[in-house]
Structures are given as structure tokens and as C-alpha cells.
């Protein structure tokens with residue numbers, strides 16, 4: 284039976300990387316029944332809504348989404364569309380594996396980090412107001428419920444995947460109450476997983492330590508904004524934002540999307556690297572237990588980077604999005620024959 288998946292192409296480079304990813308997924312032979320409904324700026328132009336009702340209904344039906352990046356207007360009155368979707372479907376865990384592709388040389392080889400980012404609150408609560416002219420107050424919300432839930436997610440993942448350790452990243456020396464509560468929740472949960480080494484690190488030092496030696500970390504759990512920033516930093520270890528996948532996970536619903544944004548500077552030019560969304564789709568296939576197809580795409584990705592002939596510009600090549608996708612599809616046939 285075909286899997287039902289809501290497809291949200293997004294804005295900027297979204298439609299290009301989505302098209303490439305869908306072509307590759309279809310070439311695996313896995314049957315997917317796509318329900319395509321857009322959100323964001325392009326949806327607004329057509330429907331007058333940033334998050335059309337049809338999109339909500341579709342995700343409610345499928346419980347599964349593959350999503351391109353969506354532009355959030357800066358300043359202005361509209362809160363983030365991504366954040367709104369994550370909240371609406373209670374996708375409380377943002378899971379971002381940062382794993383080197385062995386065939387793509389980078390400054391640090393064999394990086395294997397996992398970022399678990401709280402996805403529903405923190406500075407992203409979007410509660411800001413002007414107290415008096417010239418003074419604005421923004422509320423960072425940290426709750427015991429969300430902190431415990433994300434800590435539990437990280438430890439469960441670490442236990443299942445036999446990860447080496449968990450580091451909780453914070454700034455509790457300054458934000459004593461909010462980050463203090465986050466840490467207390469992590470500590471409490473850590474006690475239930477005595478076999479997993481647990482440590483706490485301050486965010487600013489963590490950034491320096493990561494750049495000096497990323498191998499000293501393994502799985503990092505943190506609140507929303509820190510996760511956003513650390514994800515971009517860690518993307519650099521494996522070749523940049525064009526590579527890193529992500530999953531927004533809740534109970535009974537999941538939306539897979541790349542870490543990068545809509546990259547308006549290169550939109551519409553067939554220049555974007557579709558690897559990040561493709562790797563997100565590989566995570567989705569694993570979630571759907573389509574392991575063979577996931578492995579085949581990953582092997583073709585490896586082979587394509589090893590050949591170095593079809594790399595996109597962000598990783599030192601000259602190829603376009605379409606040519607890169609064509610090479611992956613061709614290599615999928617090659618790796619299928621070999622295996």
C-alpha cells in the first residue's frame with residue numbers, strides 16, 4: 284500500500300530541492316501518495332493564507348510531511364510559519380543528525396553528532412511587546428513539561444542507538460531560573476538512564492569547544508534558540524547547510540525538513556544542493572521502515588560525492604540541482620546492481 288505523505292515545497296530554493304528529492308524517492312520504487320499543499324509566501328500569494336486550511340487537514344490525515352524551507356517575514360506582525368506548524372502538531376522534538384559523508388572531504392573527518400532541539404518554546408514563544416516606546420520585552424518560556432519531554436526524547440534515542448553520551452547545553456549561569464529549570468529536568472531524566480554518561484556545558488564555551496574539537500561531543504540536547512544556532516555551526520563540519528537533514532517529531536506526527544532556510548540569494552537558479560532535503564527524506568523512509576530504499580539512496584549519495592563530478596557549488600563543484608539529482612538516480616541503479 285502506498286504511504287501517504289503531505290508534500291510542502293516551501294519558498295525560495297524549496298520547490299527546486301523538493302522536486303529533486305521527489306524524483307529520487309520515486310526512482311526507488313517506494314509507493315508514496317503525495318498530497319501537495321504549500322505554505323508560506325507562495326501559498327499566501329495564491330490563497331491569502333500563510334498556512335492554508337488544506338495543509339492542516341492534509342497533515343491531520345497523513346500524520347507525515349516532507350517540507351521545503353518556508354520564508355518567515357522578518358520584523359512585521361507574522362510569527363514564524365515553521366514554528367506555528369511545529370506547535371500546531373506538537374512536534375516537540377527537532378532531531379538533527381550531523382554526520383559526515385565519508386566521500387565529501389571537510390576540515391574534520393568522521394563527525395557524528397546529534398542535536399536534539401526543543402521545538403515548541405524558549406525564545407520562540409514569540410511573546411514580545413513594547414513596554415514603553417524604546418523598550419521591548421521578549422518572553423523566554425521554559426516549562427517543566429517541555430524540558431522533561433525533550434530530555435526524555437534525547438535519552439530514549441541515545442539508549443536505542445547506543446550513543447556514547449549526552450550533553451545538555453545551557454546558559455544557566457545567567458538565566459538561572461529558565462535554563463536552571465531546563466537543566467534540572469535533564470538531570471532528573473538522566474538519573475533514569477545511568478548507563479548513559481551525562482554532562483552539562485555552557486553554550487558559549489560549547490561553541491568554542493566544538494570548533495576546536497567536535498569529537499568531544501556526541502548527542503547534544505538544548506532549548507530552542509541554542510539548537511537553532513548550534514545546528515548551523517555544526518552544519519559547517521559536514522559541508523554546510525546544503526547537507527544537514529532534520530526531523531520534527533511528535534507523538535503520532537512527523538515533518539521532515541532540512542536545517543537550511545529558503546536561501547533567497549540562490550533561489551530559482553538551479554544552484555541549490557538538494558542533499559539536505561534528500562537526507563531528511565532518507566530519515567523519513569527509515570521512519571516508514573523503508574530501510575532498503577533509504578540505504579540505496581544513501582549509497583548513491585556516497586557514490587555521487589565520491590565521483591566528485593556532480594557536486595553543487597556550495598561544496599566546491601559546478602553542477603546544478605537537476606544534474607546532481609540525475610547523477611543520484613543513475614547511481615541508485617548502479618548500487619542496486621552491485622548489491
Ligand code: ATP
Nearest residue numbers: 524525542543544545546547548555556557559597
Ligand atoms: P533561516 O533563518 O530561514 O533558517 P538560515 O539561517 O538557515 O535561514 P539560509 O537561507 O538557509 O539561512 O542559508 C544561508 C546561506 O547558506 C544561503 O544564503 C545560501 O547561500 C546557503 N545555503 C543554504 N541552503 C543551501 C542549499 N541547500 N544549497 C546551497 N546553499 C545553501
